Amino acid sequence: MTDIIPVVLCGGSGTRLWPRSRKHKPKPFLPLVGDTTMFAATVLRCAPKDGFGHPVIVTGTAHLDHVEAQLPDRANTRILVEPVGRNTAAAIALAALLLPRDAIMLVCPSDHHIGDCDAFRSAAREAAGLADKGWLVSFGIAPTAPETGFGYLKQGDPIPGSSGRKVERFVEKPDLARAMEFLASGEYAWNGGIFAFKVGTFLDELAKHRPDILEAVRASVNKGRTDGLRFHPDADLFTQVPSQSVDYAVMELTEHAAMVPATMAWSDIGNWQALHEAQEIDEAGNATFGRVELLDSRNVLVMSDGPRVSVVGVSNLIVVVDGDEVLVCSPEGAQAVGKLTGAANQ
Amino acid sequence: MTDIIPVVLCGGSGTRLWPRSRKHKPKPFLPLVGDTTMFAATVLRCAPKDGFGHPVIVTGTAHLDHVEAQLPDRANTRILVEPVGRNTAAAIALAALLLPRDAIMLVCPSDHHIGDCDAFRSAAREAAGLADKGWLVSFGIAPTAPETGFGYLKQGDPIPGSSGRKVERFVEKPDLARAMEFLASGEYAWNGGIFAFKVGTFLDELAKHRPDILEAVRASVNKGRTDGLRFHPDADLFTQVPSQSVDYAVMELTEHAAMVPATMAWSDIGNWQALHEAQEIDEAGNATFGRVELLDSRNVLVMSDGPRVSVVGVSNLIVVVDGDEVLVCSPEGAQAVGKLTGAANQ
Numbered sequence: 213m214t215d216i217i218p219v220v221l222c223g224g225s226g227t228r229l230w231p232r233s234r235k236h237k238p239k240p241f242l243p244l245v246g247d248t249t250m251f252a253a254t255v256l257r258c259a260p261k262d263g264f265g266h267p268v269i270v271t272g273t274a275h276l277d278h279v280e281a282q283l284p285d286r287a288n289t290r291i292l293v294e295p296v297g298r299n300t301a302a303a304i305a306l307a308a309l310l311l312p313r314d315a316i317m318l319v320c321p322s323d324h325h326i327g328d329c330d331a332f333r334s335a336a337r338e339a340a341g342l343a344d345k346g347w348l349v350s351f352g353i354a355p356t357a358p359e360t361g362f363g364y365l366k367q368g369d370p371i372p373g374s375s376g377r378k379v380e381r382f383v384e385k386p387d388l389a390r391a392m393e394f395l396a397s398g399e400y401a402w403n404g405g406i407f408a409f410k411v412g413t414f415l416d417e418l419a420k421h422r423p424d425i426l427e428a429v430r431a432s433v434n435k436g437r438t439d440g441l442r443f444h445p446d447a448d449l450f451t452q453v454p455s456q457s458v459d460y461a462v463m464e465l466t467e468h469a470a471m472v473p474a475t476m477a478w479s480d481i482g483n484w485q486a487l488h489e490a491q492e493i494d495e496a497g498n499a500t501f502g503r504v505e506l507l508d509s510r511n512v513l514v515m516s517d518g519p520r521v522s523v524v525g526v527s528n529l530i531v532v533v534d535g536d537e538v539l540v541c542s543p544e545g546a547q548a549v550g551k552l553t554g555a556a557n558q
Numbered sequence: 559m560t561d562i563i564p565v566v567l568c569g570g571s572g573t574r575l576w577p578r579s580r581k582h583k584p585k586p587f588l589p590l591v592g593d594t595t596m597f598a599a600t601v602l603r604c605a606p607k608d609g610f611g612h613p614v615i616v617t618g619t620a621h622l623d624h625v626e627a628q629l630p631d632r633a634n635t636r637i638l639v640e641p642v643g644r645n646t647a648a649a650i651a652l653a654a655l656l657l658p659r660d661a662i663m664l665v666c667p668s669d670h671h672i673g674d675c676d677a678f679r680s681a682a683r684e685a686a687g688l689a690d691k692g693w694l695v696s697f698g699i700a701p702t703a704p705e706t707g708f709g710y711l712k713q714g715d716p717i718p719g720s721s722g723r724k725v726e727r728f729v730e731k732p733d734l735a736r737a738m739e740f741l742a743s744g745e746y747a748w749n750g751g752i753f754a755f756k757v758g759t760f761l762d763e764l765a766k767h768r769p770d771i772l773e774a775v776r777a778s779v780n781k782g783r784t785d786g787l788r789f790h791p792d793a794d795l796f797t798q799v800p801s802q803s804v805d806y807a808v809m810e811l812t813e814h815a816a817m818v819p820a821t822m823a824w825s826d827i828g829n830w831q832a833l834h835e836a837q838e839i840d841e842a843g844n845a846t847f848g849r850v851e852l853l854d855s856r857n858v859l860v861m862s863d864g865p866r867v868s869v870v871g872v873s874n875l876i877v878v879v880d881g882d883e884v885l886v887c888s889p890e891g892a893q894a895v896g897k898l899t900g901a902a903n904q
Contacts, residue, residue, distance in 0.1 A: 505898055505900065516884070522885050522895075524885070524886070524892070524895055525890045526891060535865075536864070540868070541871055541872065548871060552868045
């Protein structure tokens with residue numbers, strides 16, 4: 213089997229980690245857990261040894277400076293620069309068209325936290341083995357709560373000679389009642405958004421299910437230009453690519469969907485409460501960053517990039533000071549941060 | 559009876575409204591309730607009409623600029639400038655020594671909120687009538703909670719021909735159990751820190767109980783200097799005045815202590831929770847000042863002098879942004895704000 217080629221997807225910008233995450237410096241480029249940015253941690257997690265090759269980064273023009281500044285090994289990393297975002301099917305197709313057909317791609321979002329790096333690499337090798345045999349492989353995360361913000365994988369029959377299973381069904385974000393059923397049944401895993409594909413398999417499946425996407429990306433690649441390690445697909449043609457997620461475009465339609473179980477302290481850091489849970493906390497459940505004083509307080513996350521924050525007699529709260537914005541939210545309120553005027557209009 | 563001379567005491571600096579209140583601009587000089595500063599509101603409440611004369615202000619060198627900038631009628635207001643603070647007995651003695659012996663002084667702290675101005679003036683006239691007959695009169699506030707931060711007055715026999723009563727006993731800040739007893743008994747009032755005295759009576763009582771304080775203040779006055787409407791007692795001599803509250807020095811010792819009941823929406827705005835309670839709130843119990851967005855939040859007080867503050871899913875919380883300081887505290891934590899490093903070291 214050839215080396216695993218990490219394909220790190222580095223685009224988009226959420227609103228739920230506002231005001232720390234902003235349009236001009238979104239989540240992947242921030243050191244949200246520890247001192248390393250989410251993007252740099254993703255690349256370092258895929259370091260080129262033990263079956264992993266040099267990574268390929270897919271990013272947008274707007275984020276190129278961040279990517280190049282934060283890349284651990286810029287001299288050996290190809291960067292594919294999307295003129296506009298066209299969702300994950302197009303981003304993965306772009307990378308696939310520039311790689312050998314027999315290469316194994318490991319598609320990684322750059323804004324997830326993975327606490328257990330060894331478990332990740334081990335699962336990646338398992339997934340790569342299945343991909344080499346023609347499976348399109350998702351990472352299945354053992355669910356720990358009835359999350360309604362994630363997609364779920366219903367696990368099917370085991371695949372002999374591996375820890376993997378067929379995926380019987382993909383379920384988009386369920387309501388709470390269904391999520392609780394899924395959790396209780398033990399038959400479902402969270403869709404971690406990490407995938408392993410053999411390049412040729414992926415392109416064939418995309419050609420079968422969404423040839424419009426494949427041909428539009430191919431046209432933009434054919435007219436693209438190389439600039440050192442950067443590749444720029446033709447901007448006008450790439451803009452015409454239909455925008456669709458790889459889940460909808462391929463994974464939910466293919467007959468070759470598989471999953472590997474991955475127990476690796478994963479979090480999508482999807483909101484402030486998730487970030488609090490991913491932090492190292494003290495014995496009172498607190499985590500603080502910057503100039504912070506706590507008095508009689510428990511289970512608070514406080515981050516400040518400047519002003520001192522003093523917290524007295526408070527439990528279960530998130531306080532974020534970033535530039536000219538101050539956010540105060542409860543764990544329950546964390547999901548709604550994106551609805552704030554500041555987050556929506558950033 | 560002569561006019562009531564309001565003697566507005568304007569010194570000291572607390573820590574429990576930090577970071578809004580700072581050493582260089584303490585509580586009296588801030589518009590904490592409404593658009594008027596506490597000091598200006600105190601002076602306006604004592605406007606010279608209907609039995610009130612022009613006020614006398616007692617303040618410290620450090621606050622003189624604030625006083626002069628905020629005085630509604632500077633041309634008619636005497637200002638007595640203490641070189642250092644020596645507590646209320648000395649401040650009142652200073653004013654008394656500069657007023658006619660038959661004048662009625664109405665001693666008013668400048669950092670209390672009084673919602674019902676008419677009730678205040680009415681109680682003041684009642685108190686002045688008693689003071690004119692030789693009583694030393696406190697304002698008794700009907701207690702609404704077992705506060706442990708206030709002094710209490712035990713009400714004695716009614717004084718014929720007035721709504722006043724003798725004070726049977728002064729009780730310094732009680733513990734919670736005693737405060738609850740006081741509240742349940744119906745026999746106690748809060749000591750509002752507002753007093754009416756005939757000047758001569760006050761000086762005689764001070765001479766009787768603390769002649770050291772009286773003579774030290776008198777010496778500083780005799781060597782003092784007048785500068786227009788300002789009077790400066792001699793700094794060296796005033797510094798030698800023993801520091802004591804009027805409660806300890808006179809009120810708890812005199813045989814002529816009386817009180818008038820005052821139901822006037824009084825608050826000492828002693829901490830952030832008290833300030834929240836004194837504010838006009840919306841139907842969800844919220845009060846906001848500055849650039850604030852609330853989402854799914856109840857019973858919060860948010861003040862910002864600059865940055866936008868966004869609050870999501872939060873109940874029962876106080877958030878204050880002031881310059882380079884951010885305070886977040888619960889109602890229960892409000893009493894402990896003074897213990898914060900920032901408040902203690904301001």
